[in-house]
Each structure stands twice: as structure tokens, then as C-alpha cells.
Amino acid sequence: MYQTTLGEDELYHCPFEGGHQCKHKPTKLKCNYDKYVDSHLRPFKCKNAACSGARFSSTTCLLRHEREAHGMHGHGSKPHLCIFPGCERAVPGKGFPRRYNLFDHMRRVHNYTRRALPSEAELSGSRAGGKGARRKRKALG
Structure with a gap:
């Protein structure tokens, strides 16, 4: 499937084009075509x-x-812990490897909404150790 040629319209067409799970658009780039094939196989x-x-x-x-x-x-660590007490994901080792996944969990499970990012005080309990802590850059000038 990776060996293909340009179509009459000078575009590469996904071999699964027209199938119910294929939404790939024809592309000018062979590398994009290869990614299309990979996404199916x-x-x-x-x-x-x-x-x-x-x-x-x-x-x-x-x-x-x-x-x-x-x-x-x-x-191996999962440093992003839920900020809701009593949640099984608030325990070290049971957190999330990605911050986005933590906030997705809190939104779905705890109906957590936020207008801005939680304060550092809220997050300080969600980090295992100091690793991965964000630091502000020094102001120039």
C-alpha cells in the first residue's frame, strides 16, 4: 500500500478513501499519504x-x-494528583502523567470548572515532590 503513484488530479489518495472510517483528504505530499496508511493499518x-x-x-x-x-x-511517575480530598486519584502513584488528563478527570468526575488555571497553592498538593514544578522566568531589565 505504501507503493503508490499520483492520481490523475496529481494528488495522493488514501487507499481506504470512501470507507466509513476514512476522512482523509487527497494530499500533494507522499509523507502525508504514508501517515494516512499508517493510521488505518x-x-x-x-x-x-x-x-x-x-x-x-x-x-x-x-x-x-x-x-x-x-x-x-x-x-514511571504520575505526578499530577486530583485536588479533591477522598478521590482515589489524589493518592501518590494513582495520579495522571499529564496535566491535561488531570483536568479532564476533574471536569468529568467532579464537575470542576475553572475560569483560570488553579493557583499554585491548589497545585502544590497535586505534585509528587518538586520534580516538574513550573518556575517563572526572571524578568529582564
Whole structure:
């Protein structure tokens, strides 16, 4: 499938075009065509037996999965903890590897809405240790 030629319109067309799950638009770039094919075939597999052959469309997606699901590549911690007392995700080791996922959890599970980012005081309880703490840049001048 990766060996293809330009169509009459001088564009690459996804071989799954017209299928119910394909929303790819014709492209001028062969590299984009290859990504289209990868998104359908998902050629990258997780080798962990617990995943029963989970498949991914790119090495980036596979590496993120290995890092977050299996703690591989030096990223085993889940430092973003829920700020709601009593929540199972507020316990060290049960948090989220990504800050976005934490806020998504709080919105869905706790109906948390925010107009601005939580204060550092709120977040200080959601970080395991000081690792990953954000620091303001020094003002120039």
C-alpha cells in the first residue's frame, strides 16, 4: 500500500478513501499519504503481554503508550494528583502523567470548572515532590 503513484488530479489518495472510517483528504505530499496508511493499518505494536497486542499508528503514539501505561523510558511517575480530598486519584502513584488528563478527570468526575488555571497553592498538593514544578522566568531589565 505504501507503493503508490499520483492520481490523475496529481494528488495522493488514501487507499481506504470512501470507507466509513476514512476522512482523509487527497494530499500533494507522499509523507502525508504514508501517515494516512499508517493510521488505518496501525503497524506499531506494544510488546507488553498485558496489552494483548495494542496497535498504534506511529512510533510516537507507541512510545507515549509505553511511557504512560507501563512506566517505561524513565517515566514511571504520575505526578499530577486530583485536588479533591477522598478521590482515589489524589493518592501518590494513582495520579495522571499529564496535566491535561488531570483536568479532564476533574471536569468529568467532579464537575470542576475553572475560569483560570488553579493557583499554585491548589497545585502544590497535586505534585509528587518538586520534580516538574513550573518556575517563572526572571524578568529582564
